Amino acid sequence: xERSLNKMLEESFRKNWDCAALSDFKGITLHYRDVARxxxxxxxxxxxxxxEKGDRIAICxxxxxxxxxxxxxxxxxxxxxxxxxxxxxxGNVHHIVNHSDSRVLFVGDVVWENLSESEMPNLEAIIxxxxxxxxxxxxxxxxxxxxxxxxMFGKKYPKSFGPSDINYHKEESGEELAMINYTSGTSGFSKxxxxxxxxxxxxxxxxxxxxxxxxxxxxxxxxLPTAHMYGMMFEFLFEMTVGAHVHFLTRIPSPRIIMEAxxxxxxxxxxxxxxxxxxxxxxxLQPILNKTSMKVLLKLPVIDQLLQAKIxxxxxxxxxxxFYEIIVGGAAFNxxxxxxxxxxxxxxxxxxxxxxxxxxxxxAAWDKAKLFSCGKPAPRMEIRIASSDPGRIPGEIQVKGANxxxxxxxxxxxxxxxxxxxxxMRTGDMGIIDEDGYLFIKGRCxxxxxxxxxxxxxxxxxxxxxxxxxxxxxxLVIDAAGKLVALVYPDxxxxxxxxxxxxxxxxxxxxxxxxxxxxxxxxxxxxGVRLVPEEFEKTPKKSIKRYMYQQNG
Numbered sequence: 001x002e003r004s005l006n007k008m009l010e011e012s013f014r015k016n017w018d019c020a021a022l023s024d025f026k027g028i029t030l031h032y033r034d035v036a037r038x039x040x041x042x043x044x045x046x047x048x049x050x051x052e053k054g055d056r057i058a059i060c061x062x063x064x065x066x067x068x069x070x071x072x073x074x075x076x077x078x079x080x081x082x083x084x085x086x087x088x089x090x091g092n093v094h095h096i097v098n099h100s101d102s103r104v105l106f107v108g109d110v111v112w113e114n115l116s117e118s119e120m121p122n123l124e125a126i127i128x129x130x131x132x133x134x135x136x137x138x139x140x141x142x143x144x145x146x147x148x149x150x151x152m153f154g155k156k157y158p159k160s161f162g163p164s165d166i167n168y169h170k171e172e173s174g175e176e177l178a179m180i181n182y183t184s185g186t187s188g189f190s191k192x193x194x195x196x197x198x199x200x201x202x203x204x205x206x207x208x209x210x211x212x213x214x215x216x217x218x219x220x221x222x223x224l225p226t227a228h229m230y231g232m233m234f235e236f237l238f239e240m241t242v243g244a245h246v247h248f249l250t251r252i253p254s255p256r257i258i259m260e261a262x263x264x265x266x267x268x269x270x271x272x273x274x275x276x277x278x279x280x281x282x283x284x285l286q287p288i289l290n291k292t293s294m295k296v297l298l299k300l301p302v303i304d305q306l307l308q309a310k311i312x313x314x315x316x317x318x319x320x321x322x323f324y325e326i327i328v329g330g331a332a333f334n335x336x337x338x339x340x341x342x343x344x345x346x347x348x349x350x351x352x353x354x355x356x357x358x359x360x361x362x363x364a365a366w367d368k369a370k371l372f373s374c375g376k377p378a379p380r381m382e383i384r385i386a387s388s389d390p391g392r393i394p395g396e397i398q399v400k401g402a403n404x405x406x407x408x409x410x411x412x413x414x415x416x417x418x419x420x421x422x423x424x425m426r427t428g429d430m431g432i433i434d435e436d437g438y439l440f441i442k443g444r445c446x447x448x449x450x451x452x453x454x455x456x457x458x459x460x461x462x463x464x465x466x467x468x469x470x471x472x473x474x475x476l477v478i479d480a481a482g483k484l485v486a487l488v489y490p491d492x493x494x495x496x497x498x499x500x501x502x503x504x505x506x507x508x509x510x511x512x513x514x515x516x517x518x519x520x521x522x523x524x525x526x527x528g529v530r531l532v533p534e535e536f537e538k539t540p541k542k543s544i545k546r547y548m549y550q551q552n553g
Contacts, residue, residue, distance in 0.1 A: 005178070005201045006076050006168040008241045014163040016216045016243030022065035023247045025221075025261055030065050032243065035072065037161055041153055042073035042132075048145045048152075049104070049124060053078035053169065056100045056180065060084040060093055061108025061129045063226050063248040068236055070106045070129060071226070074179075078169035081179045082192075083227035085540050086111050092190070094119040096182050100192055100409065107135070174198030174402070180409050181229055183355050192409030195229075199358035200237065202380050202402035206360055207238035209379060211269050213324055216243030218268040221261050223253040223276070228540050229359040230330050234271045244268075255279050262320035270323050273330040274337075275542045277348070278467075281337040284318065285311065286468075289340070312344040325366040327351055329359075331543040332441065335372065335464045342371045350374045352439060354427060356418070357381070357403040361427070362439045373438040378403065383439060384424065390433050394442040394458075397431045398424040430458070447546050449479045451523035457484070462516065462524060469512035471495050471505060476536055478550050483527035486513060487549060489535050506531060 016032045023029040030038070051057070057074045059081055061067055074081035082100045084093055086108055097105055097120045106129045107115065117126065117136050125142050126135040134146045145152065157165060171178070178197045182190040207214075214220075220239050224231025226248075239246050247265050251257060258276060288294055288311075297303050319326065326348040333350050341348050349366040352374035353359035362383065364375035377383045380402035387395025404425050407415035418426055430442040443458035451457050459477035466475040466486055471494060476487045488509055495505045509529045517525045536544040 003201060003205075004170045005197055005204060005241075007170055008201075008204070009072065009076060010166050010168045012241050012243050013166055017163050019216045019243050020245040021240070021243075022068045023245065024065050024250050025247050025265075027250065028065060030069070033163075035069055036163075036166055037153075038066075038069045038132075039073040039076060040157075040161060040165070041149055042070065043077050044149065044152055044156065045142075045145055046073075046077050046079060046104075049139070049142050051077070051079055051103060054080060054177065056080045056082050056102040058082040058084055058097045058100060058102035058105045059129070059227070060086055060088075060105065060111050062086050062110070062250055063222055063231075064108075064129070064250050065248060066129045066132070067226055067248075068240070068246065071232075071236075072240065076168035078171075080177055083179070083181060083232065085182075085225055085227045087225075087540065090114045090116070090119075096190070096192070098122065100180055100182075171197040174201065175406070177406065181227075181355050181358075191411055191414055193355050194406040194409050195358045196406050199403045199405065200233075203233050203358050203360055204238050204241055206363075206378050206380075207234060208242070210363060210365060211324060214239065214242055214244055214268055218242070218244040219265050220244055220246050220269065220271075221249065221258070221265050221267045222246050223249045223258055223261070224271060224273065224330075225540055229355045230273075230353065231271065233359060234327070255283065259318060262318070266320040266322035268323060270319060270326040272326055272328050273542050274328055274333040275331070277326070277328055278334045278337055280318065281334070281340070285315075285340070308344040312346055315344075315346055323347070325349055327363070329353055329374075332443075332460050332464065334467060335461075336468045338372060342369075352429075352441060356405045356425060356427075357399065358405070360403060361397075361399055364438070370434075370436075370438045373434075373440050375439065376437045377401075377439075383433065385431060385433055387432070391435060392432065394430040394432050397427045397429045397439070397441070399427060400424050444546075449477075449484070455521075455523045457524050459484075462486075462520065462526070465516050465519070466512065466526075469509075469515065471500075471508055472512065474536060474544070476544055476546065476549055477526065478546075480528075484525065486526045486529045487532050487536075488529055489532050502531070 013032050013036045019032055020029050021032045021035045057079050059070050071081050082102055084096050093115060103124050105123050105126045107126060108129050125137045128135050134143060137143045174197050176197050177194055178200050179195050180192045181195060182192050220235055222235040224235055226232045226236055236246055249257060249261055297307060328348060329351040347366045349364060349369045351363040353361045360378045361381060362375040363378050382400045384398050385395040386398055387393045429444055430448060432440050443460045447459055449457040449459060462477045463475045466472055471491050473489045473491050478485055490505055513526045513529050537548055538544055
């Protein structure tokens with residue numbers, strides 16, 4: 001691949017010098033010129049601190065404008081950023097900083113309160129990301145550089161710093177290591193995915209190809225964690241190459257905050273995980289759709305179309321009214337919501353990806369998407385199904401192409417396990433591909449349950465039905481001694497309002513399960529239900545950590 005990602009960023013900064021670049025929602029706004037100036041100051045610190053090309057720099061904080069500044073400063077210097085999710089437990093953060101051999105850590109104030117400097121002995125400096133103040137330093141030179149930084153910047157650029165002064169690191173080849181991203185993992189400490197420049201560039205080019213109308217007049221709401229590949233790539237990095245304006249939601253993105261941001265910012269494209277869309281569907285639409293009068297009206301042909309158009313318009317307004325499409329990814333989408341959005345021709349699409357592909361694997365534009373599918377192979381990617389009949393019998397989804405990782409950092413065994421002998425990467429997901437080339441995911445290999453006569457049971461498919469039942473917030477289907485049991489986290493608040501005590505609620509759940517079983521083949525029927533007192537533990541992608549509950553089953 002001949003193009004250089006860092007040179008694309010360089011061109012974008014020069015061209016969009018006076019455009020708004022990064023904002024904290026209801027806070028500061030940095031223009032591209034401000035971001036470029038901050039990047040240059042960090043480059044001065046890196047240089048004097050002896051940071052060399054390829055050295056690792058860890059970043060751990062909530063989403064904010066300065067997170068973007070630090071990430072770009074690392075890439076454009078030739079250092080390797082190591083983004084760490086700020087929700088990770090302190091022990092996990094310490095481990096990742098050490099395992100990645102990071103020399104510098106940029107940290108958010110809240111995260112720093114729980115970290116211990118002594119647990120990260122190889123760091124040469126720890127810098128507070130909020131204002132770039134020095135928290136700890138092992139060398140006098142670093143302390144002095146930080147104190148005299150503005151003076152040094154002024155000496156380097158006595159006539160002021162302008163677009164022509166930018167000169168960013170040009171990656172030597174597409175295989176050069178660009179960043180290390182640690183997955184949530186399913187148990188123990190997570191694995192460091194080594195992402196090369198070709199993968200970042202291919203994903204950026206993909207975004208240029210599929211949303212060509214995003215430019216230096218566009219606004220984007222960043223609500224997913226930027227330390228996660230999906231949010232980082234499509235709510236931040238791609239936007240920086242086209243001069244768009246990224247608005248970071250710096251607090252936990254509750255539906256209320258998200259709706260407020262959409263109404264204020266009116267984003268041009270929306271990147272989301274299913275959980276956010278499903279919450280809006282459940283809170284805004286389900287109560288209306290479940291009314292008997294509405295069910296009757298929706299069966300009358302002409303009225304049906306008028307109502308659908310009205311619901312669609314209301315939904316579009318809810319999301320700001322200005323977006324080209326909503327791209328949903330990161331986990332399985334609720335089938336009922338998927339079906340309804342498809343029916344009213346709401347402009348959304350479901351994609352598929354993973355950290356190891358930085359992240360995109362498949363996609364189709366909303367007007368070309370197929371119901372329950374997650375699109376076709378993305379540009380520069382190939383997909384095959386390890387099955388005797390890939391169109392009918394689910395097999396492991398295996399991929400090849402420019403987006404695929406180099407491997408796991410310092411983990412040759414896990415790297416070897418992730419690739420087939422003929423060089424395809426194993427995703428660990430099961431699926432089929434239809435005759436038109438559309439991919440349909442059936443579940444995780446690891447979560448697949450073997451039925452009594454060897455049938456493949458995909459618990460996600462059963463859970464998507466249970467999750468639409470009354471008083472259910474979320475569910476998990478596990479194999480308990482050869483029988484399927486549904487663990488349900490109920491909506492206690494709604495049950496309380498409706499006057500249901502725990503026994504009555506359990507009785508309701510048993511009715512729910514009976515209704516679910518009516519549509520299931522015998523080997524997929526649920527044998528029992530248990531209520532759980534709190535929501536299930538999730539990965540950063542908001543998918544349930546199944547292994548924690550399967551062992552308890």
